[in-house]
Amino acid sequence: MKETKKKLKELGEKVLRDIEKKENPSINIPIRSLSNIVYDEKTGMLKLGEKSSKRFFFHVGHAKKFMQTMLVAAFCKQLLDENIHTSLRDLFYALKRTLPNSQENTFDEQTESDPIVVDLEVMLDVLREQLHLNADVRGRVVGDVIIRDRGDRINWAKLGSGGWAIPSNVEDVEFKKVKANYIIVIEKNAAFERLHEDKFWKKHKCILVTTQGQAARGTRRLIQRLSTEFNLPVYVFTDGDSYGWYIYSVIKYGSMSLAHVSDRLGTPNAKFIGLTISDIDKFNLKNFTIRAKDVDIKRAKEMLKYEWFKHPAWQKELKLMIKRKIKAELEALSGRGLKFMTEVYLPEKIKNKDFLP
Amino acid sequence: MKETKKKLKELGEKVLRDIEKKENPSINIPIRSLSNIVYDEKTGMLKLGEKSSKRFFFHVGHAKKFMQTMLVAAFCKQLLDENIHTSLRDLFYALKRTLPNSQENTFDEQTESDPIVVDLEVMLDVLREQLHLNADVRGRVVGDVIIRDRGDRINWAKLGSGGWAIPSNVEDVEFKKVKANYIIVIEKNAAFERLHEDKFWKKHKCILVTTQGQAARGTRRLIQRLSTEFNLPVYVFTDGDSYGWYIYSVIKYGSMSLAHVSDRLGTPNAKFIGLTISDIDKFNLKNFTIRAKDVDIKRAKEMLKYEWFKHPAWQKELKLMIKRKIKAELEALSGRGLKFMTEVYLPEKIKNKDFLP
Numbered sequence: 001m002k003e004t005k006k007k008l009k010e011l012g013e014k015v016l017r018d019i020e021k022k023e024n025p026s027i028n029i030p031i032r033s034l035s036n037i038v039y040d041e042k043t044g045m046l047k048l049g050e051k052s053s054k055r056f057f058f059h060v061g062h063a064k065k066f067m068q069t070m071l072v073a074a075f076c077k078q079l080l081d082e083n084i085h086t087s088l089r090d091l092f093y094a095l096k097r098t099l100p101n102s103q104e105n106t107f108d109e110q111t112e113s114d115p116i117v118v119d120l121e122v123m124l125d126v127l128r129e130q131l132h133l134n135a136d137v138r139g140r141v142v143g144d145v146i147i148r149d150r151g152d153r154i155n156w157a158k159l160g161s162g163g164w165a166i167p168s169n170v171e172d173v174e175f176k177k178v179k180a181n182y183i184i185v186i187e188k189n190a191a192f193e194r195l196h197e198d199k200f201w202k203k204h205k206c207i208l209v210t211t212q213g214q215a216a217r218g219t220r221r222l223i224q225r226l227s228t229e230f231n232l233p234v235y236v237f238t239d240g241d242s243y244g245w246y247i248y249s250v251i252k253y254g255s256m257s258l259a260h261v262s263d264r265l266g267t268p269n270a271k272f273i274g275l276t277i278s279d280i281d282k283f284n285l286k287n288f289t290i291r292a293k294d295v296d297i298k299r300a301k302e303m304l305k306y307e308w309f310k311h312p313a314w315q316k317e318l319k320l321m322i323k324r325k326i327k328a329e330l331e332a333l334s335g336r337g338l339k340f341m342t343e344v345y346l347p348e349k350i351k352n353k354d355f356l357p
Numbered sequence: 358m359k360e361t362k363k364k365l366k367e368l369g370e371k372v373l374r375d376i377e378k379k380e381n382p383s384i385n386i387p388i389r390s391l392s393n394i395v396y397d398e399k400t401g402m403l404k405l406g407e408k409s410s411k412r413f414f415f416h417v418g419h420a421k422k423f424m425q426t427m428l429v430a431a432f433c434k435q436l437l438d439e440n441i442h443t444s445l446r447d448l449f450y451a452l453k454r455t456l457p458n459s460q461e462n463t464f465d466e467q468t469e470s471d472p473i474v475v476d477l478e479v480m481l482d483v484l485r486e487q488l489h490l491n492a493d494v495r496g497r498v499v500g501d502v503i504i505r506d507r508g509d510r511i512n513w514a515k516l517g518s519g520g521w522a523i524p525s526n527v528e529d530v531e532f533k534k535v536k537a538n539y540i541i542v543i544e545k546n547a548a549f550e551r552l553h554e555d556k557f558w559k560k561h562k563c564i565l566v567t568t569q570g571q572a573a574r575g576t577r578r579l580i581q582r583l584s585t586e587f588n589l590p591v592y593v594f595t596d597g598d599s600y601g602w603y604i605y606s607v608i609k610y611g612s613m614s615l616a617h618v619s620d621r622l623g624t625p626n627a628k629f630i631g632l633t634i635s636d637i638d639k640f641n642l643k644n645f646t647i648r649a650k651d652v653d654i655k656r657a658k659e660m661l662k663y664e665w666f667k668h669p670a671w672q673k674e675l676k677l678m679i680k681r682k683i684k685a686e687l688e689a690l691s692g693r694g695l696k697f698m699t700e701v702y703l704p705e706k707i708k709n710k711d712f713l714p
Binding site: 084085086087089090091092093094096097098134136137140147148149150151152153154157158159160161162163164165166167168169173189190193194197198212287288329331332333334335337338339 | 441442443444446447448449450451453454455491493494497504505506507508509510511514515516517518519520521522523524525526530546547550551554555569644645686688689690691692694695696
């Protein structure tokens with residue numbers, strides 16, 4: 001928190017110095033458009049390139065955004081000073097007002113304030129969570145883990161059928177005890193509940209996380225922290241379709257819209273445990289597939305071209321899906337019996353190290 | 358569980374008796390269409406009327422559905438016998454197959470198996486959770502409460518910033534200690550996090566629940582159980598618009614599509630704490646409203662006609678919204694400062710008993 005405060009203060013001081021030197025006050029912002037997003041082979045993650053642009057105060061096209069940037073920065077400084085957190089929507093409302101003696105609003109819509117927050121993240125090289133701005137929440141976790149959060153000692157092994165609701169901000173979570181051989185990240189809550197009820201995490205000494213769809217930032221950050229701080233392999237378990245595989249790629253490499261924070265949200269050592277199209281034959285799921293929709297096929301064709309899906313194993317699966325026009329959901333495993341996933345599919349996959357990179 | 362098993366067994370025995378008597382096997386199913394949904398003034402909830410229809414085995418139009426009903430009933434019996442739970446989607450996959458020597462599938466789509474589950478609920482007068490079928494999950498809770506769930510003792514006061522993730526099935530949750538004067542049910546997670554961070558529940562001795570949008574079944578059932586078993590008032594806190602108010606009405610009265618289980622999911626003594634359109638003037642939120650969309654207005658006009666919104670106070674708010682064409686989100690309160698909700702709005706509303714019925 002001290003570090004982030006210092007960065008915000010330095011931003012203000014830089015602008016002050018410009019004013020004292022009677023120069024046009026300006027700030028420097030890395031460019032976030034597609035042209036400046038690169039796949040970094042070394043780290044295995046998406047990141048921003050070197051291009052940046054300047055935002056000036058005395059500039060007809062920049063003045064309003066400059067003012068907005070200063071407003072948001074000052075607001076975040078205040079959040080840190082008072083040690084409270086809030087959401088992007090609350091920030092918008094808290095800063096929305098009509099400028100005195102004018103018809104001009106500071107912000108008209110949240111679509112104006114959201115990008116300013118991202119500007120700040122990129123400019124200062126911090127996460128929005130470090131600016132005390134909370135993101136959406138989704139995701140639950142169980143396992144033989146004890147954490148400390150806001151002064152409470154929480155045992156993830158003793159939370160009944162519910163599990164721990166992953167908050168939007170996990171920066172301050174302290175891990176007191178982590179007894180696990182690996183982490184399984186599950187796209188769907190129903191599969192998570194099945195594994196939890198079957199005590200899979202106990203029997204196989206692992207941590208179970210459900211993302212409940214595309215992983216929220218808090219959930220991605222939690223997976224990354226557990227994986228790097230305790231050197232745990234991460235196996236991602238999604239539907240066998242382009243959408244599920246994209247969820248995997250976001251957990252592993254980061255997303256294009258958040259390329260500037262991949263290094264703090266991505267988990268490059270994550271592996272894909274299933275479902276694949278090959279699994280359909282391997283595990284006799286043919287009767288439980290569904291026809292892929294046009295949008296699935298279109299998505300798969302796009303993904304064929306992504307650099308981070310260039311591995312032959314992925315090219316094979318994507319092409320199989322396009323050719324056979326089928327997909328398989330996690331629930332397809334229930335076609336082989338409700339305990340098939342717990343007792344056959346996952347143990348076999350893990351034993352044979354049958355993962356995609 | 359014993360009760361539900363007995364009901365399933367009786368259903369099978371009834372059909373067996375028909376066969377032994379050489380009669381056309383049949384089952385009796387209450388009708389769930391709008392024409393049979395009534396608002397019960399006495400209990401203050403939506404419920405099903407008296408109309409029912411018969412489903413026959415030897416009947417061209419009924420035979421397939423009859424077979425499907427028997428399949429689903431047998432499957433649920435098995436879930437109860439083995440004491441495992443599953444989802445509606447898994448049920449569909451587990452029962453989907455091609456009948457021997459035919460091209461006919463037991464089920465083609467989940468849209469065929471879902472209504473059969475509802476038929477069973479209505480027929481046997483049980484919740485799908487009692488048939489061990491889990492619904493979607495959403496919702497979190499904090500407060501000075503200790504529960505027992507699946508053998509774990511869980512203290513809702515000691516779960517850090519995350520809270521307890523409400524599971525889909527809360528039938529077996531045992532309440533060991535409940536220290537609260539009332540329950541606040543909050544539509545949005547951001548407002549829940551604000552109140553949680555401000556320790557509102559500690560200071561005001563209450564339980565905080567967030568539904569994260571329309572309340573999931575598990576969350577509705579949990580609110581009802583807490584409210585009735587511990588005689589706690591329930592205050593529902595949503596956006597000031599027709600969608601938010603509808604969320605409130607579903608928590609209180611039940612929904613039209615689930616009218617047959619209102620008595621086990623509804624909380625008729627719930628009250629509405631805000632936001633109302635009148636709040637906009639009362640709390641000086643004029644600068645933080647947004648323009649209502651056509652769909653909001655249309656919805657409000659429909660709701661004017663619902664019997665359960667006939668109270669003059671509700672008619673007034675609905676008409677105000679239609680006339681002024683504005684709405685106010687929970688985050689509008691942040692326009693008055695981030696702690697306005699915690700320190701001014703809610704305490705004043707509760708002190709003045711400023712609720713809508």
